[in-house]
Amino acid sequence: MAALTVPARSPRLAVWKALLIFAPMVLITLFLWVPKFTTGDPLITIVVALTWITFSALFFLMLITGKTHRYRSILFILVAISLPIEFIPWMIKTYGSMALTNEIMYSGGASFCPLTMPMVIVPALLKRVVIFPGELLPTGAHGAFAVMFIIWVGATLSLGRGWCSWGCFYGGWDEFFSRLRKKPLIKHQQIDRRWIYLPFGILLAIVLLSAITFAPIYCEWLCPFKIVTEFQAPATILAIIQIAIFIVLFIALVIVLPLLSKRRIQCGLFCPFGAMQSFFNKLNIFGVRIDPDKCSECELCLHTCPTFSLDEGSLASGKPLITCTKCAQCIDTCPKNAISYHIKGTPLKASPAVARVLYLYPAYILLLSLSGETVAPALLRILKLITTGSLL
Amino acid sequence: MMQGFLLGLANGTTCLAYCIPVLVPFLLQEGRNVRQNLVTMLKFLGGRLGGYVIFGLVAWATGNMLVAAANHQGLVIGTAYVGLSVLLLVAVLRKPVPTPGACAVRGAQTTFSRWPALLPVGMGFLAGLRICPPLLLAFADAANTRTLAGSLILFLTFFLGSSIYFVPLSFLGTWAHVSDLRLVGRFAAVIVAVYYLFSGILLFAGGV
Amino acid sequence: MAKLESFLGYSIAVLSGLIAIITFPAIGALAEPFITTTGLTLSPNYTGGEVKQMIDHGGYRTQVHRMVFDDTLIGERKEGFIQVNWTPLGALPARIDEEIDADGDGQADFRVEVNTANKETTLTPYAAWVLGLDGTYKLEESLMIRVRLRNTSR
Numbered sequence: 001m002a003a004l005t006v007p008a009r010s011p012r013l014a015v016w017k018a019l020l021i022f023a024p025m026v027l028i029t030l031f032l033w034v035p036k037f038t039t040g041d042p043l044i045t046i047v048v049a050l051t052w053i054t055f056s057a058l059f060f061l062m063l064i065t066g067k068t069h070r071y072r073s074i075l076f077i078l079v080a081i082s083l084p085i086e087f088i089p090w091m092i093k094t095y096g097s098m099a100l101t102n103e104i105m106y107s108g109g110a111s112f113c114p115l116t117m118p119m120v121i122v123p124a125l126l127k128r129v130v131i132f133p134g135e136l137l138p139t140g141a142h143g144a145f146a147v148m149f150i151i152w153v154g155a156t157l158s159l160g161r162g163w164c165s166w167g168c169f170y171g172g173w174d175e176f177f178s179r180l181r182k183k184p185l186i187k188h189q190q191i192d193r194r195w196i197y198l199p200f201g202i203l204l205a206i207v208l209l210s211a212i213t214f215a216p217i218y219c220e221w222l223c224p225f226k227i228v229t230e231f232q233a234p235a236t237i238l239a240i241i242q243i244a245i246f247i248v249l250f251i252a253l254v255i256v257l258p259l260l261s262k263r264r265i266q267c268g269l270f271c272p273f274g275a276m277q278s279f280f281n282k283l284n285i286f287g288v289r290i291d292p293d294k295c296s297e298c299e300l301c302l303h304t305c306p307t308f309s310l311d312e313g314s315l316a317s318g319k320p321l322i323t324c325t326k327c328a329q330c331i332d333t334c335p336k337n338a339i340s341y342h343i344k345g346t347p348l349k350a351s352p353a354v355a356r357v358l359y360l361y362p363a364y365i366l367l368l369s370l371s372g373e374t375v376a377p378a379l380l381r382i383l384k385l386i387t388t389g390s391l392l
Numbered sequence: 393m394m395q396g397f398l399l400g401l402a403n404g405t406t407c408l409a410y411c412i413p414v415l416v417p418f419l420l421q422e423g424r425n426v427r428q429n430l431v432t433m434l435k436f437l438g439g440r441l442g443g444y445v446i447f448g449l450v451a452w453a454t455g456n457m458l459v460a461a462a463n464h465q466g467l468v469i470g471t472a473y474v475g476l477s478v479l480l481l482v483a484v485l486r487k488p489v490p491t492p493g494a495c496a497v498r499g500a501q502t503t504f505s506r507w508p509a510l511l512p513v514g515m516g517f518l519a520g521l522r523i524c525p526p527l528l529l530a531f532a533d534a535a536n537t538r539t540l541a542g543s544l545i546l547f548l549t550f551f552l553g554s555s556i557y558f559v560p561l562s563f564l565g566t567w568a569h570v571s572d573l574r575l576v577g578r579f580a581a582v583i584v585a586v587y588y589l590f591s592g593i594l595l596f597a598g599g600v
Numbered sequence: 601m602a603k604l605e606s607f608l609g610y611s612i613a614v615l616s617g618l619i620a621i622i623t624f625p626a627i628g629a630l631a632e633p634f635i636t637t638t639g640l641t642l643s644p645n646y647t648g649g650e651v652k653q654m655i656d657h658g659g660y661r662t663q664v665h666r667m668v669f670d671d672t673l674i675g676e677r678k679e680g681f682i683q684v685n686w687t688p689l690g691a692l693p694a695r696i697d698e699e700i701d702a703d704g705d706g707q708a709d710f711r712v713e714v715n716t717a718n719k720e721t722t723l724t725p726y727a728a729w730v731l732g733l734d735g736t737y738k739l740e741e742s743l744m745i746r747v748r749l750r751n752t753s754r
Contacts, residue, residue: 028621103737105646106744123673128639133646136635145640146631154623158616194575201417201579208413208580209587214643214671217587238594285612345609347602358613362620369624406675 080172160284400553420577443520
């Protein structure tokens with residue numbers, strides 16, 4: 001690896017330019033959040049305003065500093081940490097605990113999450129049946145199938161696998177632990193790159209097994225994030241084994257390994273939904289490109305990419321693997337500003353600043369929209385805890 | 393004869409569906425071309441035929457195996473699942489450069505390099521023991537034929553009718569040159585194998 | 601050609617922004633038509649399948665669902681279940697004692713006695729293909745049992 005030279009100036013925007021880009025976003029997001037601001041409850045108005053102001057401020061900083069990843073990461077982590085603060089008390093208030101009993105499942109009480117998409121697609125296409133114990137349409141509960149499906153389609157069309165760094169309300173956990181240490185204990189060279197095929201293997205296995213067994217196999221056996229949402233009641237030995245598995249997976253893949261490696265291990269080396277989204281990266285209009293004229297092949301991007309989406313081949317071809325989540329860590333890290341967002345069909349040298357803004361718009365809107373369902377309600381619960389002594 | 397063949401034709405997709413979780417990862421991780429995959433499929437089907445012939449014999453011998461089998465289905469299917477998962481794991485781990493983090497099983501390497509047909513034939517035989525619903529149908533009919541020849545012919549023609557659907561899987565070999573897919577197949581095979589191992593143990597324990 | 605590609609690229613990029621903007625607001629308008637148009641339903645493994653018989657007992661109603669063997673991708677399973685719900689119109693009686701015709705042939709296939717307070721249930725099969733009780737569950741608006749069945753229709 002070549003010694004680092006003095007980093008090039010980050011692509012900061014002049015204030016007036018940043019304001020020019022920021023202003024439409026303010027208008028759009030205020031318009032989208034009018035229903036949230038006008039509930040009539042002053043407490044809700046305060047938390048919604050706080051959320052909107054925080055997110056908007058960080059978006060403005062993103063624009064003016066030219067640093068995408070740093071501020072995206074804060075918002076992304078906020079969304080992930082907020083989810084259990086909102087969801088777990090809701091589960092306890094509605095059902096008495098986080099555990100899903102047979103009664104809850106037969107009543108359609110399980111909350112649908114986008115990670116189930118790979119498993120439900122084949123039965124839905126072939127038999128028009130959704131193999132998940134939830135609701136099809138929202139009746140006031142969290143996560144109806146139709147709602148999650150529409151969000152998934154919208155996010156996938158606009159961002160491809162950018163969902164994994166701008167939309168996923170679990171990925172922030174992985175990201176949080178991966179950012180705690182200053183230096184990795186498990187270095188990039190110590191991780192066999194062939195592990196990046198594991199998510200695709202899991203994807204193939206769960207699609208086949210779920211189609212044959214008509215059960216959401218990943219949810220039942222492999223999802224580590226049940227620990228922050230809901231899980232099957234430990235009423236049988238089988239259920240206890242399943243609970244033990246997801247606890248071990250969460251500790252290993254979401255806490256320990258990201259902490260030691262400074263990489264998003266669960267997202268990059270395990271998640272089958274991310275693997276599925278990778279295929280949509282091929283169709284998505286946005287990508288990330290490396291300018292070979294500027295690239296000094298220092299390989300800093302390879303060593304920092306959180307999802308292992310850059311390799312020596314990427315430097316040669318000028319683009320990351322299809323697993324790229326468009327998190328912008330490589331863009332912000334590159335000392336030569338050789339990496340940028342890119343719109344397919346446009347010349348490589350076409351203004352990267354324009355491509356960045358055109359990407360940030362849908363990405364930030366998605367992130368803000370999700371914050372309205374997670375961060376604002378979580379803040380409300382925290383305020384309720386402070387004022388009433390209860391999260392419920 | 394036609395009855396068995398038509399039964400197989402009508403229900404072959406179900407037979408295929410039950411075998412797909414095992415076959416697709418297995419064929420992908422083998423990384424063979426279309427022609428070689430076809431040979432592997434024929435070996436698999438040969439093993440499956442062996443399982444069916446045994447059922448044909450038993451159906452004739454007992455006359456009403458359907459009822460007797462019901463009590464011991466858990467044992468039979470559980471054993472088949474465990475055997476199937478072991479063979480699938482061996483298929484993955486016997487290669488000199490296996491999935492990362494795993495070491496090659498030397499004994500398995502030697503055995504299966506001497507008799508390479510053992511794996512697909514064994515898997516086909518165990519898959520055939522899984523008593524899928526179409527097989528039970530054939531069972532019921534065979535139990536009524538009363539002659540050994542009749543029973544065997546019915547199962548043989550059922551086998552032929554249902555096997556037609558397996559042939560297209562050979563075309564997975566179109567991507568044999570894509571080494572990434574082989575790795576994906578290996579990972580998928582390990583996961584499917586672990587799932588069947590666990591299911592088999594549960595079924596076996598329930599049957600006992 | 602290059603200009604056309606560029607134009608298309610930028611156009612789709614702008615469109616992506618519009619899609620992101622309308623996604624959340626569109627949920628209310630799109631959710632129901634999406635389900636209706638696609639005809640999607642939840643797996644009968646969770647819903648118990650369609651209700652085939654409704655028997656009015658005055659104070660409560662018995663809903664006998666269809667036999668479920670088809671919660672599988674292709675064909676039918678060799679074993680399935682039938683779900684029976686008792687929904688109170690006022691309150692459920694302390695004890696329910698009912699014979700159920702599972703296959704709709706006019707003859708009772710099993711008898712079930714349920715203590716509605718503690719969910720204690722006794723199942724008496726009348727047919728060999730009625731295998732046993734899967735469980736008794738107290739839902740928000742009804743009491744429910746599932747009975748395991750063997751598929752003899754094929």
